[in-house]
Amino acid sequence: MKITMTVNGVERTDEVEPRTLLAHHLREALGLTGTNIGCDTSSCGACTIHVDGQSVKSCTMLAVQADGSEVLTIEGLADGDTLHPMQRCFQQNHGLQCGYCTPGMVMAAVSLLEENPNPTEREVRLGLEGNLCRCTGYHNIVQSVLACAAESSGAAS
Amino acid sequence: MIPAAFDYVRAESADHAIALLAEHGDEAKLLAGGHSLLPLMKLRLASPTVLVDVGRLDDLRFIRDAGDHIAIGALTRHRDLEISELLSQTAPLLHHAAGHVGDPQVRHRGTIGGSLAHADPASDLPAVVLALGGTLVVEGPNGQREIPIGEFYTGFLESALEPDELLTEIRIPKLDTLGWSFQKFNRRAQDWAIVGVAAVRADGHSGVGLVNMGSTPLYAAGVVDALHSGATAAEAAERANEGTEAQSDNNATVEYREHLARVLVRRALEESGLS
Numbered sequence: 256m257k258i259t260m261t262v263n264g265v266e267r268t269d270e271v272e273p274r275t276l277l278a279h280h281l282r283e284a285l286g287l288t289g290t291n292i293g294c295d296t297s298s299c300g301a302c303t304i305h306v307d308g309q310s311v312k313s314c315t316m317l318a319v320q321a322d323g324s325e326v327l328t329i330e331g332l333a334d335g336d337t338l339h340p341m342q343r344c345f346q347q348n349h350g351l352q353c354g355y356c357t358p359g360m361v362m363a364a365v366s367l368l369e370e371n372p373n374p375t376e377r378e379v380r381l382g383l384e385g386n387l388c389r390c391t392g393y394h395n396i397v398q399s400v401l402a403c404a405a406e407s408s409g410a411a412s
Numbered sequence: 413m414i415p416a417a418f419d420y421v422r423a424e425s426a427d428h429a430i431a432l433l434a435e436h437g438d439e440a441k442l443l444a445g446g447h448s449l450l451p452l453m454k455l456r457l458a459s460p461t462v463l464v465d466v467g468r469l470d471d472l473r474f475i476r477d478a479g480d481h482i483a484i485g486a487l488t489r490h491r492d493l494e495i496s497e498l499l500s501q502t503a504p505l506l507h508h509a510a511g512h513v514g515d516p517q518v519r520h521r522g523t524i525g526g527s528l529a530h531a532d533p534a535s536d537l538p539a540v541v542l543a544l545g546g547t548l549v550v551e552g553p554n555g556q557r558e559i560p561i562g563e564f565y566t567g568f569l570e571s572a573l574e575p576d577e578l579l580t581e582i583r584i585p586k587l588d589t590l591g592w593s594f595q596k597f598n599r600r601a602q603d604w605a606i607v608g609v610a611a612v613r614a615d616g617h618s619g620v621g622l623v624n625m626g627s628t629p630l631y632a633a634g635v636v637d638a639l640h641s642g643a644t645a646a647e648a649a650e651r652a653n654e655g656t657e658a659q660s661d662n663n664a665t666v667e668y669r670e671h672l673a674r675v676l677v678r679r680a681l682e683e684s685g686l687s
Contacts, residue, residue, distance in 0.1 A: 256420060273420030273463065276454075295413050297451055298602065300517060309491070309520040315450050316521065319420055320443075320467060363517065370516075384601035385515025 258322040262287070263331025271318045278302045278313035281328060289329040289358050293387070300386030303359035303366075304328045310366035312385070329358035332365070341365050341403050350399030352390035360386050364400045373408055376401060415453035422465045426551060426578055429466050433576040434553050436462045442578065443467060444487055444526035447518050448535075472525070472580055475499055481547075484582045486525025494519060503584045505592040505612050509540045512594065515602040525579045528564075531571045531628065534604040536596065538565065538629030539621030541582065543610040549581035556580075565628035587614035591684030595676040596623070599663065606663045607672040611680035613639075620680070625673055626657040635677055645686045649678035 259268040262285060269284055281287045281304070290313060293301030297315040304313045305327040332339040341361050344350065351357040360383065367374065367382035374382060379400045380393070388396060423429035433440055441460035443449060444467055452458040466472070472485040475496050482502050484493070493499055493510035500507040513519055513527070513536050527537045528548065538561075546561045553576055564572050573579060595609040608623030609632075618639045620632035634654030638647060658669035 272417070274415045274417055276414065279414070295454070297447065297518065300515070303517055310517045311521055312517045315447055317420075317443075317446065317450070319422075320446065320465065367516065381601065382516060385517045 256319055258319055260321050260324050260326050262326045263328060273317065273319050275318045276314055277304075277306075277316040277318045277321050277326075280318035281313060281326075287328050287330050291355055291358055293355065293359075298387065299356070299359075300363060300383075301356050301359040303362040303386065305362060305366060308366075308369070310363050310385075327362075329362060332361065339365070340406060341368070341400070344403035344406065345396070345399045348395050348399040348402050350392070350396045352388075352392045356386060356388045356390075360388070360396055364396075364403070367400065368404055368407065373404055374400075379404075413454040415450070416456060416459040418453075418460055419462045420465065421462060423469060426466075426469060426472065426580060429464055429469070429578050430552060430576060432462070432464045433578070436464075438575055440464055440575075442526075442529075444523045445489065445521040446526075447514065447522040448526060448530040448532060466578070477502070478583070479586075481583045481585050484524055484584065486529075486579045486581060487523050488525070490514070490519035490522050490524065490527075491516075493524060502586055503544060504589065505544060505594060505610060506537075506540050506584060508592075509536050509594045509610060512536060512596055518602075524582055528561075528582065529571060529573060529579045531565055531567075531569050533568070533626055533629050534624045535629065536594075536605065536608060536610075536623060539608060539623045540594065540610040541584070542621035542629055542631045543612050543619035544584050544587070545617065545619055546585070547583040548579055549583065550577045550579050552577035558583075562631055568627040570628075585617075587612065587617055589614045591686070593680035593683035595680045595683075597672055597676060607658075607669050607676055609673070609676040609680040611677070611684050613681075613684045613686060620677060622652070622656065622673060622677075624658075625653075625669060626655075627659075630656060632677065635681075639681075639686070645678050645681035648681060648686075649674050652677040 291301040293299035302314045440462040443463045443465045472487040474485040490510045490513045548559045590613045592612040596605045605623045610621040620635045622630040634651030652673040653670045
């Protein structure tokens with residue numbers, strides 16, 4: 256089946272098997288390997304991307320379901336060499352250890368702040384409940400998101 | 413993990429979806445948000461040969477005030493329920509529980525209709541709709557019919573839906589709510605409930621639903637019967653396991669689940685304002 260989606264601002268048309276998962280399509284057909292596959296059972300959130308502006312687990316979505324959609328992956332977040340504020344906050348707050356969960360964490364965190372720009376620490380933890388960090392590095396991940404929220408609200412006021 | 417091969421058809425309307433179901437019979441499955449079906453297909457526990465995608469039927473995505481009830485389109489996503497001001501005013505139990513389904517990514521995709529029709533005893537929303545006394549509107553080749561939620565669940569992952577029927581709308585009666593509670597006991601935030609309880613107390617209506625206490629979502633008839641007889645929360649909770657058939661698994665034994673059901677029903681009734 257032929258599908259067309261806008262991936263990181265670029266329109267892509269490809270022939271896919273209906274059973275192709277969106278995560279596999281992004282990684283294997285489009286070469287966007289920043290989207291990791293961890294558990295493959297929609298538990299860990301490593302494959303989190305945005306579809307039409309909302310965080311989703313791309314291992315639990317068919318590529319054909321995203322036909323006509325706007326897809327944003329971790330590769331599309333930065334503006335050229337300038338990191339997205341969330342990426343910079345993860346860097347500055349040591350919000351990662353091995354890095355495997357990081358693309359999914361960052362994408363989930365960006366979606367979280369879009370829905371709730373000024374979350375409490377508890378709201379950040381609940382908002383990231385769909386993302387697991389095997390290094391158990393949650394403390395600095397939460398600090399990174401809170402720092403990004405504080406920075407954004409400071410910039411707005 | 414990759415699902416077995418299937419033919420994919422995108423439904424253009426509810427009637428088109430029903431015609432496709434009628435054409436393909438048992439071989440076809442409906443795909444809405446896909447967050448119950450796709451994991452089963454990846455594990456090859458389900459291998460439909462035709463997937464009918466109803467995910468783009470936007471006219472089945474609504475939450476509206478219909479006088480004596482709230483009408484919810486079957487394709488309304490959990491996230492839409494979670495942020496609905498109308499629902500927070502008229503059905504706070506459903507509004508709250510929708511925000512506890514899975515995790516944010518799951519709630520962005522999963523739909524209330526998919527969750528109810530999948531008939532998983534471990535799902536949150538069936539117990540909530542049981543407690544609220546909702547009605548399901550389904551459409552098939554012979555037109556529309558209404559099924560009270562209490563008659564909908566017939567077995568493990570089985571419901572009163574015929575193979576060529578589509579769940580289109582969920583009707584939640586507008587209750588004069590006195591109190592409500594949703595108790596979900598799990599080990600990790602995003603997990604399925606080991607045991608869950610949805611309770612509502614309203615003028616002329618008491619309802620309690622149980623999550624993961626048998627092969628289907630369950631209505632706690634014994635508890636509600638006790639409430640009608642004027643029992644206290646603690647007395648009513650002692651009847652939490654009437655009619656349940658809890659299973660043992662890696663998370664909990666039958667005895668532990670039954671203990672949890674009593675404790676969580678008591679907490680739910682107390683949180684609903686019953687002493």
